[in-house]
Amino acid sequence: MKKPVTIKEIAKKLDLSFSTVSRALHAHPSISLATQQRVKQMAVEMGYEPNQTAIFFQKGKTFTIGVILPELAEAFFAVAMSAIEDIAYKRNYTILLAQSHDDEEREKLLVEKLKTHRIDGLLVSVAKNTSNFEHFEQLKKSRIPTVFFDRIPPLKNIHYVACNIENGSVEAVNFLLKRGHRNIGLINGPTSLMASGQRKEGYIKALQKNRLKFDPSLVVNCDLTEEGTISALETLLNHKRKPTAIVTFNDYVSAFAVKHSLHKGVKVNEDIEFVSFANAPITDYMAFPPLASVEQFPAIQGQKAIDTLLDLIANKDGEEEQAFYKTVIEAELIERTKGS
Template sequence: MMSDKPTTIKEIAKLLKISVSTVSRALNDHPSIGLTTKIRVKKLASELNYEPNQKAIQFLHGKSFVIGVILPELSESFFSAAISGIEDVAYKRNYTVLLAQSHDDAEREKLLVEKMKMQRVDGLLVSVSKTTSTYEHFEIFKKLNIPVVFFDRIPPIKNIHYVASNLESGTYDAVSFLLKKGHRVIGMINGPNTLVASNERKEGYVKAMISNRLKFDPSLIVSCDLSESGTIEAMDTLINHRRKPTAIVTFNDYVALFAMRHTKSVGLNGIDFVSYANLPIIKYMDYSPIASVEQFPHKQGKKAADILIDLINRPKNELGAEHAYFNVVVASELIISDSK
């Protein structure tokens, strides 16, 4: 009768009358073990349904082979694409992904960071929540020499590893595109000021206006919390502006959707919208942005995961070194709608 207890290396060694170390080396294809012995060991291990002791493996390597990922909302297509890229890399490099969502709540994010530490992840990938304004909760990872790589939503702090899209140049291209179409009063519904991405969008807007010898009007840039109600409030501010915008750049495709639906509900027509993310949903909308800035989330996710695992596997004598921060900027691309 087969025992309910898992088979151990000691039991295999006893049955084959060889040492435990020989069994271990044979199972791991060590070059010092002959082919015949390897075949005998692996055959018996298979017959006895032997499974490696993961805790022992982790102890041996000093790693859990698990990376943590904290992102705002998996339901958003952008982050779904990013996590797909992360998992592609993790799978190829023999790591498991532990995923958590902050739901754009700073306090929840802090709790998740603590839980990731307790789970002993080897490293952490983070896209910060829109309400996060302090970043001390990431310091514990730095003190423990556990690498953290930020992606897409980057905190405004120094000496960090990150991967992000070039939103300044993307915004410059978006505003320039609208100016070429004849628009002169262009509004912007931006994100929270706590996000680096919001400032990058503003900088791109300003540079595009100045390079076209147009005066920058700061009142045409309205911040919002990215919710539908916040977007409607921002849209109303622009609709009632003394200078009526004929085109509006929105923080992302979801904000564009909220804004366009509100515009339609109040009977306004003729406003052109440009957004960010170039999500699949815009292809199926009756009233869609005339262009969208592609941020390549899958590429961002893959690059961030590769950097994190490289950092995890760097030599011990390089741990804590501050001379090699990876700051990767992925080029954005303005995608013009086929129907425009």
């Protein structure tokens, strides 16, 4: 394998000093344009390629951003990732993408590995099972700017971009109340997720605004798996106040719940109506999609998250005391029209 051409070799060929050739390659004003042109021409002829590691070390940046997602297979994260990559590409940044697969230990390991790659910053949507967030606190000590999006950890001094899930939950419940439902269940996500708390708060707020009593036993948490959803649904189906409508954590949970309801002989959209979150493409292929789903705008979340991170990277050497970016995007309930 041929060794890469060095600046010393170019300097020897042109009978110039190492520093002159180095400055000429970087278009330093102290070097005449004629010399710059001569050096660059020789560099091309000899097949010289700049040592990117050395350049990055000089600039104090690697122009690399880490992204940790729970599951790229989910449409929400795939859309968000596309938006992140588009902006990174335009700003000459490379993305190092990793998936936690909703595993806390794997997430911790990924944070450590990305740190060793000298990333300039990190974007994270936390795993549903993460309960200890010390690994993110460590990033502050390493001065690696971090922006969370969609799944936000319950920490105070962080930068984040999120959707207004609470208002989306209010809209979802109001939609069902207008359809005449009074016994409304909620299949929620893990209690470790802030988004689960926000869904519950919106659910309670909507009921109370309509002078309905909140029954905590109609809210069942699950781990977002099919098995977990089935268990939560069974709890609601066996409830003394069997719900006539159910709000689900997301469209995947809705799909699991609908599938099991049909298996149990429940007439979906007659005995029970479903409303969900995410407005994912999966609903277009469901025989019984949720009647409405809360749009959480993954592309906008992704764009705003990386824009925020790039601002933080640019101002990394600025003032020690800085405000924390807290961007909230309004959710929107999307009702499905018949035949759509």
